[in-house]
Amino acid sequence: MTFLDFIRQPWPWYVAGPIIGLTVPTLLLIGNKSFGISSSLRHICAACLPANLPFFNYNWKKEAWNLFFVAGVLIGGFLATYFLENPADFELAPATEQALRAFGIRDFSGLMPADLFATANLFTLKGLVFFVLGGLLVGFGTRYAGGCTSGHAIMGLSNLQWPSLVATICFMAGGFTMTHLLLPFIFKLF
Amino acid sequence: MNNMQATSVQSAPNLATDSFVCDAPNNQQKTENWTANLKYLVVGLAFGVVFVKAEIISWFRIQEMFRLDSFHMYGVIGSAVVVGLLSVQLIKRFTIKTLRGEPVVIPPKTFNKGQVYGGFIFGLGWAITGACPGPLFAQIGSGYGVVLVTLLSAVAGTWLYGYFRERLPH
Numbered sequence: 111m112t113f114l115d116f117i118r119q120p121w122p123w124y125v126a127g128p129i130i131g132l133t134v135p136t137l138l139l140i141g142n143k144s145f146g147i148s149s150s151l152r153h154i155c156a157a158c159l160p161a162n163l164p165f166f167n168y169n170w171k172k173e174a175w176n177l178f179f180v181a182g183v184l185i186g187g188f189l190a191t192y193f194l195e196n197p198a199d200f201e202l203a204p205a206t207e208q209a210l211r212a213f214g215i216r217d218f219s220g221l222m223p224a225d226l227f228a229t230a231n232l233f234t235l236k237g238l239v240f241f242v243l244g245g246l247l248v249g250f251g252t253r254y255a256g257g258c259t260s261g262h263a264i265m266g267l268s269n270l271q272w273p274s275l276v277a278t279i280c281f282m283a284g285g286f287t288m289t290h291l292l293l294p295f296i297f298k299l300f
Numbered sequence: 301m302n303n304m305q306a307t308s309v310q311s312a313p314n315l316a317t318d319s320f321v322c323d324a325p326n327n328q329q330k331t332e333n334w335t336a337n338l339k340y341l342v343v344g345l346a347f348g349v350v351f352v353k354a355e356i357i358s359w360f361r362i363q364e365m366f367r368l369d370s371f372h373m374y375g376v377i378g379s380a381v382v383v384g385l386l387s388v389q390l391i392k393r394f395t396i397k398t399l400r401g402e403p404v405v406i407p408p409k410t411f412n413k414g415q416v417y418g419g420f421i422f423g424l425g426w427a428i429t430g431a432c433p434g435p436l437f438a439q440i441g442s443g444y445g446v447v448l449v450t451l452l453s454a455v456a457g458t459w460l461y462g463y464f465r466e467r468l469p470h
Contacts, residue, residue: 117353123375126354129346130376131383135391136343141332142398142405143340145384146324147434151458165462173326178337179344180437186348187357187441194353202360203369210363221358222430222439227446240428241446245436245453246460247425252433253461254418254468256409257323259432262419263377265324266409268384273411277419284423289366293427 146261148252213297327405359430
């Protein structure tokens, strides 16, 4: 097995997690930056449509590093997908696959379900729920909470901030509620 | 100066009229030019590669997590926190300075009810989109063009929060 073959396999959690954790000291030491990604959404608002709202009137250019960071995430996603693609089939826990089949999901070949994340769904009820409503909840919720998985769960917990623990518990509570209580109803709409 | 800033963050975080409070702030005193920002692009790039290779961007993996059918995502987040925690403690213990020789500043997170309400709302969205804000960017880079709509909706959601902020419980 060549090195390229080796890194093309899906990376286990004990490789990915520590690398993600190292982002925290890396950003702190190369430029005194606290790790957090959802802030980029706020900077986009501040740069494009501040609309005289006090929340968006600040010097976003000073925070432009965050926009460079997310641009890097996008490019990294591109490089990993097109140059380090996993040649084997995507493997999913059988119990999850069974539950999702009951919801009507049929395509388990990629990282994202083609039944949902397809261009053909853009102007349908599915698209409205999975792209528009989902995106609105993510953007509104993260800003209301003052951070997302990176800013609270990773950066905040790394610095032993109890408000971040509260936020992380609430992220999980919301996710469990949607998955187990709401998604079964949502999937009946289609 | 930085300590003063951090203190003001702690004392009154909820009023929009306050001086700028960012959750992922730039605390470097020296200003940087645009090319210096490229190093954050490189860090982001490595991050994006990990997101894809560990399949963290996968909607299916997020479903597995919330269905408790796989340890993978818990392992990723848990080990990231452990490594982050150890690093931050080492930086504090040995007062390690930044590359520019400045003391490392980490503003404290202050509690407000937004972390409960907003956190829950984000969680609902996380299980629908299968992505937190970081993976959204990596999904788009991976060729899932429709996620651009999700990202724009997330920007719109952020804007709506800014619009309704004064009227929301904090």
